[in-house]
Amino acid sequence: MLKSISMAAAMLTISTVGVLLPAAGQRAQAQSAGMFVNAVDLDIVPAERDSFLAAIKENGAAAAQEPGCKRFDIVNLNSDPNHFFLYEVYDNEAAFKAHRETDHFKKYMATTGKMVAKREARQMSVVAGNAK
Template sequence: MLKSISLATATLAISAACFVLLAAGQRVEAQSAGMYVNSVDLDILPAERDNFLAAIKENGAAAVTEPGCKRFDILNLASDPNHFLLYEVYENEAALKAHRETDHFKKFAAAASKMVAKRDARAMSVIASNAK
């Protein structure tokens, strides 16, 4: 009788562990799915830095109100005050395309066209997102 109770307890423990591991794996997949990143390096003309900052802050603040935009970070390279990185996270590529059709993006793009010396955009997909 003691042997059958031990076997039942072990079976239950293994089943619970498998359930927990499966659930954890599903959460990781859910966190990684549905994220499309647009990473843009920009070199700004020094005389246009303040104008660029005003324009990109306005565009970024409006972008995160869009249903498909999850994040819009504006980063400045510590060693170069005129080099910026935009880190934009969207649910999918269609959401990025929808962002580019908004009035606020078109306003930003028109203004920035005379401020940007160099632009390098890279589309990326998220493999894993590790954050608190």
């Protein structure tokens, strides 16, 4: 009898865990699904580096305050002080497009147009987010 009760309790525990784990995984997936990433590699004219940094920092700080912007990282390649990487994360593509219509983005583009020697942008979707 005790063995039957123990087996029933074990089966109930396994069933409960089996039901809860997919739900937690689905919540994590739902939080990541649909997020939009704009990843940009930039080579800056060396003489313009300081001016570019001021402009991109201003744009990034303003972008991070936008309702649909989750992240706006400005990264500098250790081996090349004139190569930057922008990692922008938005709720969705509409939020990214709204960012590109802001006054601060338009100012950034007008200011830095001649400072950028090469620009390569890639748009992506988040498949899974693994941040703390």
